[in-house]
Amino acid sequence: MNLQKAGFVGLGLIGGSVAKAIRQYVPDCQIVAFDKNKEALALAIQEGTINTSCSGIDDNFQNCDYIFLCAPISYNNAYLCQLKDVITPGCILTDVGSVKTSIHEEIARLGMEDCFIGGHPMSGSEKTGFVNSKALLLENAYYVMTPTESVPKEKVEEYRELITLIHAIPLILDYKQHDFITGTISHLPHIIASSLVNLVRDTDTKDELMKNMAAGGFKDITRIASSSPVMWQQICLKNKTYISEILDAYIHELQNVKSSIDESDERELYRMFQSSRDYRNSIPGNSSGPIKKFNDIYCDIVDEAGGIAAIATILASNNISIKNIGIIHNREFEDGVLHIEFYDHDALERASVLLKKYHYTVYDQ
Numbered sequence: 014m015n016l017q018k019a020g021f022v023g024l025g026l027i028g029g030s031v032a033k034a035i036r037q038y039v040p041d042c043q044i045v046a047f048d049k050n051k052e053a054l055a056l057a058i059q060e061g062t063i064n065t066s067c068s069g070i071d072d073n074f075q076n077c078d079y080i081f082l083c084a085p086i087s088y089n090n091a092y093l094c095q096l097k098d099v100i101t102p103g104c105i106l107t108d109v110g111s112v113k114t115s116i117h118e119e120i121a122r123l124g125m126e127d128c129f130i131g132g133h134p135m136s137g138s139e140k141t142g143f144v145n146s147k148a149l150l151l152e153n154a155y156y157v158m159t160p161t162e163s164v165p166k167e168k169v170e171e172y173r174e175l176i177t178l179i180h181a182i183p184l185i186l187d188y189k190q191h192d193f194i195t196g197t198i199s200h201l202p203h204i205i206a207s208s209l210v211n212l213v214r215d216t217d218t219k220d221e222l223m224k225n226m227a228a229g230g231f232k233d234i235t236r237i238a239s240s241s242p243v244m245w246q247q248i249c250l251k252n253k254t255y256i257s258e259i260l261d262a263y264i265h266e267l268q269n270v271k272s273s274i275d276e277s278d279e280r281e282l283y284r285m286f287q288s289s290r291d292y293r294n295s296i297p298g299n300s301s302g303p304i305k306k307f308n309d310i311y312c313d314i315v316d317e318a319g320g321i322a323a324i325a326t327i328l329a330s331n332n333i334s335i336k337n338i339g340i341i342h343n344r345e346f347e348d349g350v351l352h353i354e355f356y357d358h359d360a361l362e363r364a365s366v367l368l369k370k371y372h373y374t375v376y377d378q
């Protein structure tokens with residue numbers, strides 16, 4: 014894999030995170046970027062993430078090995094026409110959009126299939142903007158690739174290597190299959206979260222008792238309702254057919270629950286909660302997915318000086334060596350958590366038992 018120059022159109026949460034990951038793992042790579050937000054570009058230059066800040070899709074984008082489209086979906090699609098005149102032979106054009114069918118259709122319409130591999134990192138958060146971007150966002154997350162039929166196989170392999178290099182997990186899917194899957198596991202949950210929040214707002218008492226009494230369950234399943242409205246508006250519009258189909262299936266599911274409640278069907282209600290609990294518990298702790306064995310644990314720590322040192326001391330005094338340690342923030346641990354990597358699985362298991370004994374909350378992978 015030879016990555017000398019990468020271009021970014023849109024340098025927000027996801028574009029910024031991919032650019033930072035490339036900067037971290039391919040430090041000599043030249044990175045050029047255009048974003049309509051000049052502050053994001055200025056910050057990216059100041060932090061050393063990018064080398065060149067562009068005022069549009071101009072000649073700076075020539076000779077890129079990869080160009081990443083990381084703006085909201087409809088802008089990515091609209092920029093393809095301009096990019097067609099700028100990209101150099103051999104350049105791979107990719108995007109990070111949450112929906113893939115519309116960009117594949119536009120690529121086909123413009124006859125650009127030879128250079129396009131759709132992309133979608135299955136990680137993110139409800140936050141937006143370059144300021145919130147970080148290379149770690151992509152770590153251990155699935156990164157879906159949707160190559161066209163005609164893009165050279167060696168280009169797909171090179172892209173796969175790049176994704177692995179930035180510590181994400183490549184997964185090749187057909188773009189339609191991608192849209193059906195993400196419609197179910199990502200787009201529907203966002204719609205449910207937002208509509209539930211709106212239901213509470215619309216039925217709350219004058220003194221906002223519901224809002225103030227809302228407990229963990231409500232907060233857990235509605236965190237994503239704080240996401241970018243423009244992004245989710247576009248996702249719903251671009252994945253309209255699948256989302257509509259999936260909503261029908263979900264409404265049917267809700268109607269079944271309602272019937273069970275109306276009919277006081279004890280057995281059916283128990284079956285529903287039992288089967289959902291079993292399936293939910295079978296989802297790996299690392300929700301990004303693959304059953305890949307990591308020697309890592311995540312541990313809550315008190316936010317005060319000496320918190321990390323206390324843990325390091327407990328481990329060291331029990332002859333457990335740490336390979337890597339640091340605080341991370343991602344979509345699973347939004348408030349921050351201590352990530353500890355060990356050299357082997359035995360060390361991980363001993364550390365987990367030990368830290369629990371000291372009353373730390375430990376999340377095993």
Ligand SMILES: NC(=O)C1=CN([C@@H]2O[C@H](COP(=O)(O)OP(=O)(O)OC[C@H]3O[C@@H](n4cnc5c(N)ncnc54)[C@H](O)[C@@H]3O)[C@@H](O)[C@H]2O)C=CC1
Binds near residue numbers: 024112
């Ligand atoms: N937020 C998330 O959790 C995830 C988002 N995505 C996809 O990533 C893409 C970007 O989303 P985020 O990074 O989250 O949003 P963001 O709002 O953090 O970043 C978008 C960036 O694009 C720029 N932008 C907007 N319109 C533009 C235009 N016309 N020309 C140039 N730049 C423009 C904005 O200034 C901003 O810096 C979307 O297509 C979304 O579907 C993919 C995975 C996860």
Ligand SMILES: O=C(O)C(=O)Cc1ccc(O)cc1
Binds near residue numbers: 110111135139344
């Ligand atoms: O924050 C979360 O839980 C998310 O679901 C993030 C997310 C949002 C959009 C995507 O296309 C992929 C991931």
